[in-house]
Amino acid sequence: MNFSKLLCLVLVYSQQLGQVLANxxxxxxxxxxxxxxxxxxxxxxxxxxxxxxxxxxxxxxxxxxxxxxxxxxxxxxxxxxxxxxxxxxxxxxxxxxxxxxxxxxxxxxxxVVDCLGSKTSTPAMCKGKKGDSIKLGLSDGTVSSISWKKGTEKITADTTKYPGGVTEATLTIKNLDDEDEAKFTGGTNGEGESFSVQVAPVCLSSDASCVGKLSRDLVLKVEGPVGAKVTWEKDDTPLTDQRYVKSGTNDKELMIPNLVAPDAGTYKAKYGENTVPFTVSIPGPGGSSTTKKPTTTSGSGSVLSYSPALLVTVTLVHLLLQLAA
Known part of the structure; x- marks a missing residue:
């Protein structure tokens, strides 16, 4: 069993465990x-x-x-x-x-909310993507004197950013951006339940490269209208794993959750006679990354180059060795 397959196996079991807990x-x-x-x-x-x-x-x-x-x-x-x-x-x-x-x-x-709060010391993980909205909800909406905090600061009324108000059992955050990556708390006087908001970057087809971060989500998006259903490939292999999340009109968006080193590579969105390439790199701990701008073509014949950085923690090595035994 090779390294990439072992990593995929770890991801599958981790995802299944997460789904059990989420259900x-x-x-x-x-x-x-x-x-x-x-x-x-x-x-x-x-x-x-x-x-x-x-x-x-x-x-x-x-x-x-x-x-x-x-x-x-x-x-x-x-x-x-x-x-x-x-x-x-x-x-x-x-x-x-x-x-x-x-x-x-x-x-x-x-x-109906996107994320329910946690009453434990571990905040609920709430994942959104840049430019979208996310709705946080208290698991106990009966508490009194509800308010919300971002970090340690109380959130004040702002109908542009928080259109649903800031004194209810739900908090809608609009137009997510990097500044919204923070710990939010809600409840009586802004305390009680916690949320950890992550904002996935969106890599557009016109971008020179797509740089992701280990253990974080990344979204690939075809710009403009697409007249036919989009099929996605990685390194010329169709993406059939249910781990990937397709969305948007005709599946024009692809989310890669919880990035690992083998996720770096060449992705292609194909629809009609069009092929739109994306080069995904994942920098190592030193931040080094080498990518080249992909060439977009109609039909076939796109040429791409990438140099992914590999990072394996000691814990993961031990786990993989146990799986390989």
Missing amino acids: ETPECNGNIAGTAVPCNGKKGGALQLKVTGGLSNTETVAKWQKGTGDIAAGNKYTMAGKDLTIKTLDVPDEGEYKATNVSPEEKFEVK
Whole structure:
């Protein structure tokens, strides 16, 4: 087994572990005060709404509504006793939910966020990309006197940068840039739950080179409209690994998550008769990097050159040797 394959194996198992941890279902407890409880759920994940009071008329299963429409168990919802689980959350799932056969009715106001806060000493990792927006959400939105901090400084109202306000259980950060890479905290007086925001650089097809950082994300983006679906290659090999995230119109963007040394190389975006190359380099600890500007061609025939820097930590070496044994 060669070095590159071993690294890929490590990445696969690390990614699977991360997905298992990310798939834990947060819970949101209702109350009997009649007001809607704020409940934040992570986009793509699940959220469980839990009734705290008793069911009326000796019933054993809660009846639920979203808005004024009844909810039935199925691909989107799971009902168990008094609880409702919303699966694969997305923006259309936002709104008011209520258990109707509870006296009094219990209501939940669901919002979908990109990242849920952490109450532990390790901040929640929140990844966005340059120029985009990201929404942070408190896992407990019931706390009082909510405010937010960036680093140690309290965030003040700024509708351009924080369009959703700075006193709610969610914080939207617009037009992400390098200055937004920081630790954010939110809760009572700006304390309680923490977030570590990372902003992935976006490498455009007109850039001379794409310089990434180890263990960080990098986004490759074809500029302008593309009239056909884009297929991506690395070193003339199609990218089929689910680790890569394609997005944008006709898959014109490619995100490479958690960069490792073998990710350096030549990437090509192909659509119709066009081939758009990207040269990705990953500097070593000394910051050295050698790249040449790629040549964009229509059809085939692009010539590229790169010189990736390799960095292997002692811990990773031991791990790879164990895998190879």
